[in-house]
Amino acid sequence: MDDTRGVDGTGGTDGGAPAVGTLLGSQVDGVSCGPAVLVVTAALTGSGWPGALAGRFAAAQRTAHRQANRVWPRALGTTPWGMRAWLRRHAPAAGPFRVRPATAAVLRRVPGSGPVPLLVGSRFLPRHWVLVTGAGADGTWSVYEPGSGRVRPLHPRLLRAGDDDAVARVLRWPRAWCVLLP
Template sequence: MRTVCGIARRAQLLTVGDTAGGRIGAVAPRGRPLLGNALGEQRCDGIRLDQVDGTTCGSAVLVALAAWADPAEADRLARIGFDARQRQVHRESNRLWPRALGTTPWGMVRWLHEHAPHAGRYRVRFVDDTSAADVAALSAAVAAALAAGRPVPLLVGSLVPRHYVLALAGTDRGWRVYEPSSGSVRALDVERIRRRGLGPVVGFDRLHLALLPTGP
């Protein structure tokens, strides 16, 4: 059965065409990354880098991406801390959407554009994980972004989207991803997307969408 975003992918193809391709410009990191590529729990100044509550997975991903891109983000984190910064970002990225329901992908994209411009521009790319061709195209686009040094937020879930993670780097079999509920970096084999079996790595089995970088 297709997910909600799998159905949305069909509509996306009809309205705007295939958004998986296109040149991905490299963006040199200007900040001080919070996350490393080594597997395991991530800490900064002794603080575990996990989401502050059940609604801030997207906010934790945005803070991590902003810290990679913008040197000013490290100063903000030093002043108020990782948990408080997540709450602040959660408010900023949800103007009309109820914060109890997390953050929409469009709220994520808008926040990056307005608050972390050095990260470059991003767009929403749905995926139909029942289509091998669509999964392959999305996986190739994510791999190209990571090869260009651009982290990629991913939204996973069941039949409905539930949880954000952040792809950080490519590997021989897939990607290293930051999973904010555990505050850890994990290895994700892209074959799990095709099998709809992401749960043991990121908590939910199905990939719904990626926020793909566009230009710098």
């Protein structure tokens, strides 16, 4: 069963972002990390899916996946442009998003931008969506990783330093490819 503490306002930090360790709910299958991030982004920004999502989280992911991938095959995941279009249509309170490459300058803007979807992958392919939900006073990001369903800590200096093993332990994949900045 999906535990959604934090999505409905409990278990979060003072700023409304869920605390590290919070279980928000796992992706429903091996290609629904993007839709899980979309649903959690909508919930955290007050755009929809209010209240506890238990029992509805899997259905919400499947719906978001169909809506975000109108042409792109769902078996290949969700494109950054499909994510952006879904957020524009279904999570207006999150703000309009722009697809940006994960450069050092762009990554520095992430902590103050609200929930920020981040596409990570191998050195050669983008593979997995995660969601930066906030940052602590020391700069450590709180990142929702939908494979585990948990919010995990990641210091962005690990991305800049190219510490692939440390990043992969948190995000499942070592390299940042792009972000959706509001």
